[in-house]
Amino acid sequence: MPGVEAGHPYGVHNLPYGAVSTGAGDPRLVVRIGDVALDLAGACARLAPDLAPLVSGPVLNPLLAAPASTWRRLREAVRTWLTDESVRPVVEPLLAPIGRTHLPFAVGDYVDFYASAHHASAIGRIFRPDSPALPENWKHLPIGYHGRSGTVVVSGTPIARPHGQRRVAGGTVEFGPSLRLDIEAEVGFVVGGGTRLGEPVALAGAAEHIFGVCLVNDWSARDLQAWEYVPLGPFLGKSFATSVSPWVVPLEAFDNARTAPPPRDVPLMSYLDDAALPPWGLDIALEIELNGTVITRPPFPSMYWTAAQMLAHMTVNGATVRPGDLFASGTVSGPEPDQAGSLMELSQAGRSPFALPGGVTRSFLEDGDEVVIRGRVPAAGDRPELGLGEVTGVVVAKPALQ
Protein backbone atom coordinates (compact mmCIF):
# COMPACT_ATOMS: atom_id res chain seq x y z
CA MET A 1 0.00 0.00 0.00
CA PRO A 2 1.62 3.28 -1.08
CA GLY A 3 2.33 5.62 1.83
CA VAL A 4 2.22 2.91 4.53
CA GLU A 5 5.73 1.73 5.32
CA ALA A 6 6.41 -1.92 6.06
CA GLY A 7 5.86 -2.71 9.73
CA HIS A 8 3.35 0.13 10.29
CA PRO A 9 1.06 -1.00 13.17
CA TYR A 10 -1.93 -0.29 10.90
CA GLY A 11 -0.55 -2.02 7.80
CA VAL A 12 -2.51 -4.57 5.75
CA HIS A 13 -2.01 -7.17 8.49
CA ASN A 14 -4.35 -5.11 10.72
CA LEU A 15 -7.25 -3.46 8.82
CA PRO A 16 -9.45 -2.55 11.79
CA TYR A 17 -13.04 -1.39 11.30
CA GLY A 18 -14.35 1.93 12.56
CA ALA A 19 -17.02 4.59 12.00
CA VAL A 20 -15.85 8.12 11.21
CA SER A 21 -17.29 11.46 10.18
CA THR A 22 -15.99 14.77 8.93
CA GLY A 23 -17.65 18.13 9.42
CA ALA A 24 -21.38 17.74 10.06
CA GLY A 25 -21.54 14.49 8.09
CA ASP A 26 -23.04 11.25 9.39
CA PRO A 27 -20.74 8.44 10.57
CA ARG A 28 -19.57 6.13 7.78
CA LEU A 29 -17.93 2.74 8.12
CA VAL A 30 -14.27 2.59 7.21
CA VAL A 31 -11.24 0.35 7.38
CA ARG A 32 -8.13 2.02 8.73
CA ILE A 33 -4.94 1.69 6.71
CA GLY A 34 -1.93 3.55 8.05
CA ASP A 35 -3.23 6.93 9.16
CA VAL A 36 -6.08 7.16 6.69
CA ALA A 37 -9.44 5.46 6.29
CA LEU A 38 -10.95 3.59 3.34
CA ASP A 39 -14.64 4.33 2.80
CA LEU A 40 -16.27 0.89 2.89
CA ALA A 41 -19.62 1.69 1.31
CA GLY A 42 -17.91 3.40 -1.61
CA ALA A 43 -15.38 0.63 -2.09
CA CYS A 44 -17.96 -2.16 -1.92
CA ALA A 45 -20.36 -0.31 -4.25
CA ARG A 46 -17.64 -0.27 -6.90
CA LEU A 47 -15.75 -3.50 -6.27
CA ALA A 48 -18.04 -5.93 -4.38
CA PRO A 49 -21.66 -4.76 -4.79
CA ASP A 50 -23.15 -7.79 -3.01
CA LEU A 51 -21.32 -6.76 0.19
CA ALA A 52 -22.36 -3.09 -0.02
CA PRO A 53 -25.65 -3.48 1.95
CA LEU A 54 -23.65 -4.86 4.91
CA VAL A 55 -21.44 -1.77 5.22
CA SER A 56 -23.54 1.15 3.98
CA GLY A 57 -25.02 2.19 7.33
CA PRO A 58 -23.37 3.94 10.29
CA VAL A 59 -22.66 0.75 12.31
CA LEU A 60 -21.17 -2.69 11.74
CA ASN A 61 -24.24 -4.63 12.91
CA PRO A 62 -25.44 -5.79 9.45
CA LEU A 63 -21.94 -7.14 8.78
CA LEU A 64 -21.83 -8.68 12.27
CA ALA A 65 -25.11 -10.47 11.49
CA ALA A 66 -23.54 -12.13 8.44
CA PRO A 67 -21.70 -15.44 8.80
CA ALA A 68 -17.99 -15.40 9.69
CA SER A 69 -17.17 -16.57 6.15
CA THR A 70 -18.53 -13.21 4.90
CA TRP A 71 -16.34 -11.25 7.39
CA ARG A 72 -13.33 -13.13 6.08
CA ARG A 73 -14.32 -12.52 2.46
CA LEU A 74 -14.63 -8.78 3.06
CA ARG A 75 -11.30 -8.65 4.88
CA GLU A 76 -9.55 -10.49 2.04
CA ALA A 77 -11.21 -8.20 -0.51
CA VAL A 78 -10.09 -5.06 1.35
CA ARG A 79 -6.56 -6.40 1.58
CA THR A 80 -6.55 -7.00 -2.19
CA TRP A 81 -7.96 -3.54 -2.93
CA LEU A 82 -5.21 -1.95 -0.85
CA THR A 83 -2.38 -3.90 -2.46
CA ASP A 84 -3.45 -4.53 -6.06
CA GLU A 85 -2.16 -1.84 -8.45
CA SER A 86 -4.94 -2.51 -10.95
CA VAL A 87 -7.68 -1.14 -8.64
CA ARG A 88 -5.61 1.80 -7.36
CA PRO A 89 -7.52 4.39 -9.48
CA VAL A 90 -10.79 3.21 -7.88
CA VAL A 91 -9.47 2.93 -4.31
CA GLU A 92 -7.32 6.01 -3.96
CA PRO A 93 -10.19 8.56 -4.15
CA LEU A 94 -11.91 6.59 -1.35
CA LEU A 95 -9.04 7.12 1.12
CA ALA A 96 -9.40 10.11 3.43
CA PRO A 97 -8.08 11.41 6.75
CA ILE A 98 -9.71 9.62 9.67
CA GLY A 99 -11.72 12.55 11.09
CA ARG A 100 -13.96 12.11 14.12
CA THR A 101 -14.48 8.56 15.40
CA HIS A 102 -17.80 7.11 16.60
CA LEU A 103 -18.97 3.91 18.28
CA PRO A 104 -18.74 1.52 15.30
CA PHE A 105 -21.38 -0.96 16.48
CA ALA A 106 -24.73 -0.70 18.25
CA VAL A 107 -24.01 -2.53 21.50
CA GLY A 108 -26.43 -5.37 22.24
CA ASP A 109 -25.88 -7.11 25.54
CA TYR A 110 -22.75 -6.27 27.50
CA VAL A 111 -21.02 -8.71 29.83
CA ASP A 112 -17.94 -7.96 31.91
CA PHE A 113 -15.77 -10.86 33.09
CA TYR A 114 -13.20 -11.12 35.87
CA ALA A 115 -10.61 -13.26 34.11
CA SER A 116 -7.33 -12.10 35.66
CA ALA A 117 -6.27 -14.19 38.65
CA HIS A 118 -3.89 -11.40 39.66
CA HIS A 119 -6.63 -8.75 39.63
CA ALA A 120 -9.25 -10.98 41.25
CA SER A 121 -6.84 -11.95 44.06
CA ALA A 122 -5.75 -8.36 44.67
CA ILE A 123 -9.32 -7.03 44.73
CA GLY A 124 -10.44 -9.99 46.84
CA ARG A 125 -7.82 -9.16 49.48
CA ILE A 126 -9.01 -5.53 49.54
CA PHE A 127 -12.80 -6.08 49.50
CA ARG A 128 -12.88 -9.38 51.46
CA PRO A 129 -9.81 -9.43 53.72
CA ASP A 130 -11.24 -12.23 55.88
CA SER A 131 -11.87 -14.63 52.98
CA PRO A 132 -9.54 -16.48 50.58
CA ALA A 133 -8.16 -14.08 47.93
CA LEU A 134 -9.87 -16.03 45.13
CA PRO A 135 -13.43 -17.29 45.70
CA GLU A 136 -13.90 -21.07 45.60
CA ASN A 137 -15.61 -20.97 42.18
CA TRP A 138 -12.99 -18.78 40.48
CA LYS A 139 -10.91 -21.50 38.80
CA HIS A 140 -13.96 -23.58 37.86
CA LEU A 141 -15.69 -20.97 35.72
CA PRO A 142 -15.11 -17.49 34.30
CA ILE A 143 -17.04 -15.21 36.65
CA GLY A 144 -18.89 -12.31 35.04
CA TYR A 145 -21.85 -9.97 35.36
CA HIS A 146 -24.26 -8.35 32.92
CA GLY A 147 -23.49 -4.67 32.43
CA ARG A 148 -25.35 -1.72 30.97
CA SER A 149 -24.93 -1.64 27.18
CA GLY A 150 -26.65 1.75 26.80
CA THR A 151 -23.78 3.49 28.60
CA VAL A 152 -21.01 2.06 26.44
CA VAL A 153 -19.41 5.13 24.84
CA VAL A 154 -16.66 5.72 22.33
CA SER A 155 -13.19 6.83 23.34
CA GLY A 156 -12.97 10.56 23.98
CA THR A 157 -16.42 10.87 25.56
CA PRO A 158 -16.12 12.94 28.80
CA ILE A 159 -16.94 10.88 31.90
CA ALA A 160 -19.20 12.60 34.43
CA ARG A 161 -18.27 11.69 37.98
CA PRO A 162 -21.16 9.56 39.25
CA HIS A 163 -23.11 10.38 42.39
CA GLY A 164 -24.44 7.71 44.69
CA GLN A 165 -24.62 6.14 48.12
CA ARG A 166 -21.59 5.11 50.13
CA ARG A 167 -20.97 3.89 53.64
CA VAL A 168 -18.35 5.87 55.52
CA ALA A 169 -16.28 5.10 58.63
CA GLY A 170 -18.52 4.50 61.62
CA GLY A 171 -21.30 3.10 59.46
CA THR A 172 -22.99 6.33 58.35
CA VAL A 173 -24.51 6.15 54.86
CA GLU A 174 -24.20 9.30 52.78
CA PHE A 175 -24.88 10.49 49.23
CA GLY A 176 -22.57 12.46 46.96
CA PRO A 177 -20.05 12.41 44.14
CA SER A 178 -17.91 9.29 44.15
CA LEU A 179 -14.67 9.84 46.07
CA ARG A 180 -13.09 6.67 44.70
CA LEU A 181 -13.46 6.91 40.94
CA ASP A 182 -11.31 4.28 39.26
CA ILE A 183 -10.48 2.74 35.90
CA GLU A 184 -10.29 -0.84 34.73
CA ALA A 185 -8.14 -1.60 31.68
CA GLU A 186 -9.76 -4.43 29.74
CA VAL A 187 -9.86 -6.08 26.35
CA GLY A 188 -13.29 -6.32 24.70
CA PHE A 189 -14.68 -8.83 22.20
CA VAL A 190 -17.35 -7.89 19.64
CA VAL A 191 -19.80 -10.70 18.89
CA GLY A 192 -21.07 -11.56 15.44
CA GLY A 193 -23.37 -14.23 14.07
CA GLY A 194 -26.27 -14.78 16.45
CA THR A 195 -27.29 -18.01 18.13
CA ARG A 196 -30.67 -19.58 18.91
CA LEU A 197 -32.10 -19.86 22.41
CA GLY A 198 -30.98 -23.12 23.97
CA GLU A 199 -27.94 -23.58 21.69
CA PRO A 200 -24.61 -22.93 23.44
CA VAL A 201 -21.48 -21.86 21.55
CA ALA A 202 -18.90 -24.63 21.86
CA LEU A 203 -15.29 -23.69 22.52
CA ALA A 204 -14.35 -25.01 19.09
CA GLY A 205 -16.92 -22.72 17.47
CA ALA A 206 -15.92 -19.51 19.24
CA ALA A 207 -14.08 -18.04 16.23
CA GLU A 208 -17.36 -18.09 14.28
CA HIS A 209 -18.85 -15.69 16.84
CA ILE A 210 -15.97 -13.41 17.81
CA PHE A 211 -15.71 -10.76 15.11
CA GLY A 212 -13.01 -8.62 16.62
CA VAL A 213 -11.20 -7.03 19.51
CA CYS A 214 -11.25 -3.56 21.07
CA LEU A 215 -9.98 -1.86 24.23
CA VAL A 216 -12.31 -1.15 27.15
CA ASN A 217 -12.16 1.13 30.17
CA ASP A 218 -14.72 -0.09 32.71
CA TRP A 219 -14.91 3.07 34.84
CA SER A 220 -15.72 2.03 38.41
CA ALA A 221 -16.83 4.00 41.48
CA ARG A 222 -15.28 1.90 44.25
CA ASP A 223 -17.10 3.57 47.16
CA LEU A 224 -20.52 3.10 45.52
CA GLN A 225 -19.57 -0.45 44.50
CA ALA A 226 -18.40 -1.51 47.97
CA TRP A 227 -21.73 -0.48 49.57
CA GLU A 228 -24.16 -1.71 46.91
CA TYR A 229 -22.71 -4.96 45.59
CA VAL A 230 -23.68 -7.46 48.30
CA PRO A 231 -25.21 -9.92 47.46
CA LEU A 232 -26.06 -9.39 43.78
CA GLY A 233 -22.86 -7.86 42.39
CA PRO A 234 -21.88 -4.68 40.52
CA PHE A 235 -24.66 -2.22 39.74
CA LEU A 236 -24.55 1.62 39.79
CA GLY A 237 -20.86 1.65 40.69
CA LYS A 238 -20.13 0.46 37.16
CA SER A 239 -23.15 1.28 34.99
CA PHE A 240 -22.53 5.02 34.53
CA ALA A 241 -20.05 4.68 31.64
CA THR A 242 -17.87 2.12 29.88
CA SER A 243 -15.52 3.47 27.20
CA VAL A 244 -14.36 1.52 24.16
CA SER A 245 -11.66 2.22 21.59
CA PRO A 246 -12.92 3.28 18.15
CA TRP A 247 -11.20 0.46 16.19
CA VAL A 248 -12.41 -3.13 16.11
CA VAL A 249 -9.45 -5.28 15.08
CA PRO A 250 -10.62 -8.45 13.29
CA LEU A 251 -9.86 -11.67 15.12
CA GLU A 252 -7.83 -12.98 12.16
CA ALA A 253 -5.31 -10.18 12.67
CA PHE A 254 -4.26 -12.03 15.85
CA ASP A 255 -3.51 -15.33 14.08
CA ASN A 256 0.23 -15.00 14.81
CA ALA A 257 -0.30 -13.47 18.26
CA ARG A 258 -1.85 -16.48 20.02
CA THR A 259 -0.31 -17.50 23.35
CA ALA A 260 -0.94 -20.44 25.65
CA PRO A 261 -3.00 -19.48 28.70
CA PRO A 262 -1.46 -20.12 32.14
CA PRO A 263 -1.46 -23.73 33.41
CA ARG A 264 -4.85 -24.75 34.78
CA ASP A 265 -4.74 -25.78 38.47
CA VAL A 266 -8.25 -27.22 38.56
CA PRO A 267 -9.48 -29.77 35.99
CA LEU A 268 -11.94 -28.02 33.70
CA MET A 269 -15.34 -29.33 32.70
CA SER A 270 -15.41 -30.42 29.07
CA TYR A 271 -17.24 -27.32 27.81
CA LEU A 272 -14.35 -25.19 29.17
CA ASP A 273 -11.46 -27.60 28.60
CA ASP A 274 -9.27 -25.99 25.95
CA ALA A 275 -6.19 -28.20 26.35
CA ALA A 276 -6.60 -29.80 22.92
CA LEU A 277 -7.54 -26.60 21.07
CA PRO A 278 -5.33 -23.98 19.44
CA PRO A 279 -4.38 -21.44 22.13
CA TRP A 280 -6.72 -18.50 22.70
CA GLY A 281 -4.39 -16.29 24.77
CA LEU A 282 -3.54 -13.07 22.91
CA ASP A 283 -0.14 -11.37 23.03
CA ILE A 284 -1.55 -7.90 23.74
CA ALA A 285 0.45 -5.37 25.76
CA LEU A 286 -1.52 -2.59 27.46
CA GLU A 287 -0.31 0.64 28.98
CA ILE A 288 -2.24 3.17 31.04
CA GLU A 289 -1.36 6.83 30.99
CA LEU A 290 -2.71 9.26 33.59
CA ASN A 291 -2.31 12.94 32.71
CA GLY A 292 0.52 12.12 30.31
CA THR A 293 2.49 9.72 32.53
CA VAL A 294 2.49 5.96 31.98
CA ILE A 295 1.58 4.48 35.36
CA THR A 296 1.29 0.76 34.58
CA ARG A 297 1.72 -1.84 31.82
CA PRO A 298 -0.75 -4.74 32.14
CA PRO A 299 0.09 -7.88 30.10
CA PHE A 300 -2.92 -9.62 28.51
CA PRO A 301 -1.21 -13.06 28.12
CA SER A 302 -1.36 -13.39 31.92
CA MET A 303 -5.17 -13.76 31.82
CA TYR A 304 -6.37 -17.11 33.18
CA TRP A 305 -9.59 -17.38 31.16
CA THR A 306 -9.71 -16.89 27.39
CA ALA A 307 -12.30 -15.17 25.20
CA ALA A 308 -13.40 -18.56 23.84
CA GLN A 309 -14.01 -19.85 27.38
CA MET A 310 -15.92 -16.70 28.29
CA LEU A 311 -18.21 -17.12 25.28
CA ALA A 312 -18.70 -20.85 25.91
CA HIS A 313 -19.55 -20.19 29.55
CA MET A 314 -21.82 -17.24 28.78
CA THR A 315 -23.97 -19.44 26.53
CA VAL A 316 -23.70 -22.86 28.21
CA ASN A 317 -27.10 -22.37 29.86
CA GLY A 318 -28.67 -21.79 26.45
CA ALA A 319 -28.58 -17.98 26.59
CA THR A 320 -28.28 -16.42 23.15
CA VAL A 321 -25.72 -13.99 21.83
CA ARG A 322 -26.62 -11.44 19.19
CA PRO A 323 -24.60 -9.52 16.61
CA GLY A 324 -23.24 -6.44 18.39
CA ASP A 325 -22.99 -7.99 21.84
CA LEU A 326 -19.86 -6.98 23.68
CA PHE A 327 -18.05 -8.94 26.33
CA ALA A 328 -14.97 -7.71 28.13
CA SER A 329 -12.17 -9.67 29.75
CA GLY A 330 -12.27 -7.98 33.12
CA THR A 331 -9.42 -5.92 34.48
CA VAL A 332 -6.08 -6.96 33.04
CA SER A 333 -3.52 -7.13 35.84
CA GLY A 334 -0.19 -8.94 35.67
CA PRO A 335 1.75 -10.47 38.55
CA GLU A 336 3.94 -7.40 39.21
CA PRO A 337 2.85 -4.28 41.12
CA ASP A 338 3.50 -2.08 38.06
CA GLN A 339 1.25 -4.29 35.93
CA ALA A 340 -2.05 -3.64 37.72
CA GLY A 341 -5.01 -2.56 35.59
CA SER A 342 -6.80 -0.44 38.21
CA LEU A 343 -5.91 2.42 40.56
CA MET A 344 -7.48 0.43 43.41
CA GLU A 345 -4.56 -1.99 43.09
CA LEU A 346 -1.90 0.62 42.25
CA SER A 347 -2.77 2.67 45.36
CA GLN A 348 -3.63 -0.29 47.60
CA ALA A 349 -7.18 1.03 48.06
CA GLY A 350 -5.84 4.51 48.75
CA ARG A 351 -3.37 3.43 51.44
CA SER A 352 -0.31 4.00 49.21
CA PRO A 353 -0.89 6.89 46.80
CA PHE A 354 1.37 6.67 43.74
CA ALA A 355 3.52 9.50 42.41
CA LEU A 356 3.03 11.52 39.25
CA PRO A 357 5.52 14.16 38.04
CA GLY A 358 5.71 17.51 39.85
CA GLY A 359 5.20 16.15 43.35
CA VAL A 360 1.61 15.17 42.51
CA THR A 361 0.15 11.96 43.95
CA ARG A 362 -3.03 10.04 43.17
CA SER A 363 -5.05 7.24 44.67
CA PHE A 364 -8.24 7.71 42.64
CA LEU A 365 -9.27 10.04 39.81
CA GLU A 366 -9.77 13.77 40.28
CA ASP A 367 -11.91 16.02 38.09
CA GLY A 368 -9.95 16.99 34.97
CA ASP A 369 -7.82 13.84 35.00
CA GLU A 370 -7.29 12.26 31.61
CA VAL A 371 -6.85 8.50 31.26
CA VAL A 372 -5.48 6.90 28.08
CA ILE A 373 -5.34 3.11 27.74
CA ARG A 374 -3.28 1.93 24.76
CA GLY A 375 -2.97 -1.56 23.34
CA ARG A 376 -0.75 -3.30 20.82
CA VAL A 377 0.64 -6.65 19.89
CA PRO A 378 4.40 -5.99 19.97
CA ALA A 379 6.55 -6.80 16.95
CA ALA A 380 8.33 -10.17 17.29
CA GLY A 381 10.53 -11.84 14.70
CA ASP A 382 8.93 -11.11 11.35
CA ARG A 383 5.59 -10.32 13.02
CA PRO A 384 4.94 -6.57 12.67
CA GLU A 385 3.44 -4.59 15.54
CA LEU A 386 -0.36 -4.66 15.54
CA GLY A 387 -2.02 -1.46 16.79
CA LEU A 388 -5.23 -1.63 18.79
CA GLY A 389 -5.34 2.14 19.27
CA GLU A 390 -6.40 3.75 22.48
CA VAL A 391 -9.40 4.43 24.67
CA THR A 392 -9.38 7.82 26.39
CA GLY A 393 -11.58 9.79 28.74
CA VAL A 394 -11.45 12.94 30.86
CA VAL A 395 -13.27 13.02 34.20
CA VAL A 396 -15.64 15.95 34.61
CA ALA A 397 -17.56 17.06 37.67
CA LYS A 398 -21.30 16.53 37.57
CA PRO A 399 -23.56 19.14 39.19
CA ALA A 400 -24.75 18.00 42.61
CA LEU A 401 -28.16 16.29 42.57
CA GLN A 402 -29.15 17.39 46.07
Ligand SMILES: O=C(O)/C=C/C(=O)CC(=O)CC(=O)O
Ligand atom coordinates in the same frame (compact mmCIF):
# COMPACT_ATOMS: atom_id res chain seq x y z
O1 LIG B 1 -14.16 -8.60 43.50
C1 LIG B 1 -15.00 -7.71 43.52
O2 LIG B 1 -15.82 -7.62 44.42
C2 LIG B 1 -15.07 -6.70 42.47
C3 LIG B 1 -14.36 -6.79 41.35
C4 LIG B 1 -14.39 -5.77 40.34
O3 LIG B 1 -14.80 -4.62 40.49
C5 LIG B 1 -13.81 -6.12 39.05
C6 LIG B 1 -14.73 -6.20 37.89
O4 LIG B 1 -15.51 -5.35 37.45
C7 LIG B 1 -14.43 -7.33 37.04
C8 LIG B 1 -13.12 -7.07 36.40
O5 LIG B 1 -13.00 -6.05 35.73
O6 LIG B 1 -12.21 -7.88 36.53
Ligand SMILES: [Ca+2]
Ligand atom coordinates in the same frame (compact mmCIF):
# COMPACT_ATOMS: atom_id res chain seq x y z
CA1 LIG C 1 -14.51 -4.59 35.00
Ligand SMILES: [Mg+2]
Ligand atom coordinates in the same frame (compact mmCIF):
# COMPACT_ATOMS: atom_id res chain seq x y z
MG1 LIG D 1 -18.63 0.01 33.39
